[in-house]
Amino acid sequence: MWFYVQRIQIAYQVREAAAHDLPRGNFSDLYPRWLGTRELLLHHRDPYSSELTREIQQGYYGRALDPNRPSDPRDQQAFAYPLYVVFLLAPFAYMSFHTVQVIAFWGLLVFTVSSVLRWLQAANWRPSIWTTVTLIVLTLGSFPFVQALKLQQLTLLVAAALAASFALLVKGQFAFSGILLAICTIKPQLVLLVIAWLFLWTMGNIKKRWPLPAAFATTLSALMVGAELTYPGWIPRFIVALREYRQYTGGAETSLDTLLTPFLGRIVGALLILIVLALGWRLRKVEAGSSSFTLLIALVLAVTITAVPKVAPYNQLLLLPAVFFVVQRWVPLKDLPPASRALALVAVFTLIGPWIASGTLMVLSAFLPMELILKGWMTPLYMSVSLPPAIVAILVPHAISLWNQQSVSAV
Numbered sequence: 001m002w003f004y005v006q007r008i009q010i011a012y013q014v015r016e017a018a019a020h021d022l023p024r025g026n027f028s029d030l031y032p033r034w035l036g037t038r039e040l041l042l043h044h045r046d047p048y049s050s051e052l053t054r055e056i057q058q059g060y061y062g063r064a065l066d067p068n069r070p071s072d073p074r075d076q077q078a079f080a081y082p083l084y085v086v087f088l089l090a091p092f093a094y095m096s097f098h099t100v101q102v103i104a105f106w107g108l109l110v111f112t113v114s115s116v117l118r119w120l121q122a123a124n125w126r127p128s129i130w131t132t133v134t135l136i137v138l139t140l141g142s143f144p145f146v147q148a149l150k151l152q153q154l155t156l157l158v159a160a161a162l163a164a165s166f167a168l169l170v171k172g173q174f175a176f177s178g179i180l181l182a183i184c185t186i187k188p189q190l191v192l193l194v195i196a197w198l199f200l201w202t203m204g205n206i207k208k209r210w211p212l213p214a215a216f217a218t219t220l221s222a223l224m225v226g227a228e229l230t231y232p233g234w235i236p237r238f239i240v241a242l243r244e245y246r247q248y249t250g251g252a253e254t255s256l257d258t259l260l261t262p263f264l265g266r267i268v269g270a271l272l273i274l275i276v277l278a279l280g281w282r283l284r285k286v287e288a289g290s291s292s293f294t295l296l297i298a299l300v301l302a303v304t305i306t307a308v309p310k311v312a313p314y315n316q317l318l319l320l321p322a323v324f325f326v327v328q329r330w331v332p333l334k335d336l337p338p339a340s341r342a343l344a345l346v347a348v349f350t351l352i353g354p355w356i357a358s359g360t361l362m363v364l365s366a367f368l369p370m371e372l373i374l375k376g377w378m379t380p381l382y383m384s385v386s387l388p389p390a391i392v393a394i395l396v397p398h399a400i401s402l403w404n405q406q407s408v409s410a411v
Contacts, residue, residue: 001141001142001143001146001354001355001358001380002141002146003358003362004143004357004358004361004362004380005143005146005147005150007362007365008358008361008365008373008374008376008377009377010150011370011374012374012377015374020071021069021071022071022072022073023061023062023063023065023072023073024061024062025057025058025059025060025061025062025063026059026060026097026101027060027061027150027151028060028097028101028104028151028152029151029152029153029154030100030101030104030152030153030154031056031059031060031077031097031152032056032060032077032078032079032080033079033081033085033089033154034089034092034093034097034100035052035055035056035059035079035097036048036052036056036079036081036086037085037086037089037090037092037093038093039052039055040083040086040230040231041086041090041093041230042093042094044231046231046237047079047083047086047231048078048079048234048237048238048240048241052079053076053077053078053079056077056078056079057076057077059097060077061073061077074248075248076244076245076248078241078244078245079241080238080241080242080244080245081154081186081187081238082185082186082188082223082224082227082238083227083230083231083234083238084186084223084224084226084227085154085186086227086230087223087226087227088157088183088186101152104152105149105152108148108149108152108153108156108157109140109149111156111157111159111160112139112140112145112149112156112159112160112317113136113140114160114163114164115156115159115160115162115163115164115317115320116132116135116136116139116163116320117132118160118163118164118166118167119163119166119167119320119321119324120132120135120324121167121170121171122163122166122167122169122170122289122294122297122321123294123297123321123324123325123328124170124289124290124294125324125328127328135324139317139320141355142317142354143313143354143358143380143381143384144313144314144315144316144317145314145317147313147314148314148317151314153314154186154187155187155190155312155314155315155317155318156314156317157186158184158186158187158190158191159317159318159320161180161181161183161184162180162181162184162190162191162194162318163320164180165177165178165180165181165184166288166297166321168180169212169288169289170288170289172288174208174209174210174211174212174215175211175212175214175215176215177212177215178211178212178213178214178215178216178217178218178219179215179216179219181194181195181198181212181216182215182216182217182219182220182223183219183223185220185223189308189309189310190304190308190315190318191304192304192308193273193276193300193303193304193308194300194301194304195216196277196280197276197277197280197296197300198212198213199213200277200280200281200284201280201283201284201286201296202284203281203284204283204284204285204286205285246309253309253310253311254266254269254306254307254308254309254310254311255305255306255307255311255385255386255388255389256268256269256306256307256389257269257311258311258385259385259386259389268307269306269307269308270307272303272306272307272392273303273307275399276299276300276303279296279299279399279402279403280296280300282403283296283402292402294321294325295325295395295398295399295402297321298321298322298324298325298395299322299392299395299399301318301319301321301322302319302322302388302391302392302395303392304318305318305319305388306388306389306391306392311385313381313384316384316387316388319387319388319391322391322394322395323351323391325395325398326347326391326394326395329398340397343393343394344394346390347390347391347393347394349383350383350386350387350390351387351390353380353382353383354380354381354383354384355380357379357380357382358379358380360379361373361376361379361380
């Protein structure tokens, strides 16, 4: 996978950029956030301003985007995060961006290894050392991770914080879990459904679990007030930036929109979210660390990636709990009913397909001209859109079984 990204995907992008006069800069998703933080804290400039956006483009793309050039990218790379992200990046404001990139590379790598270990803790799964190492290696060799690390995406930080938050819940440390959950809201679209579900779950035993929402609300309030004191009036600016972001990136599109058309995708996505919330309410009394709780973590995150904008492979790292849930409870295919067997085969092929495709391209590159290999650069990515819905489909029978068990218990 690393060979594919470095020698095929990036090589193709460089060739296309040269052929069509497309800009190429540092292409680091961390750069807009870093420069916005630096300019706000050192010079008290508005990170959401159009002037700063143009300066960001000069670093990210190598030059400011020209609206008169139809071939220029649509993504403006504006500072479209909640302002309190600057508190996380403040220690790096005085460093050169090259130094920040080096620190980010190794830091995000360590965070991802940690997230694998924390997800295993959250699932109460203690596999052998070789199984654990295998899971880590496969994660670090997956396209979502390689893409996220190349782009230096803060999704890796959010994924690690979310994994640690759930691991703390299993240990009964509700307050610390709530603090990390609040930090995850630097990417609100990835945690809104998680927050809604955990609120329902808290209602199942509020005397014991109240520190979770209390710590979350206190931390989030502190972050927002601190941001307001740092730059008054940031919230309306952020809302405008978010609206513009959705327009120029097509951020309203989901995996379901791509697979089913936007109309059907929104309907199915809304139904999935309602089903998850209904199941969360029905199972609000389950204890953290139980099999039911693990299934809910996996299902909530899988539905988030499936039904919530936007389509970005690097966000699929949040499917790890779902993959671990299925692997931990794997049943030999011959023991499954025909329909479940077919579904499992489709899901497995969707998961391993990118590795097969990238491995094939790597082998062929030893015999065929690179110009010919580059024509197949999209092959490993064809199945990325269908992976989240496939994972949801695998989890649905488990959810139905759990719902039925609750019905029997109620009787």
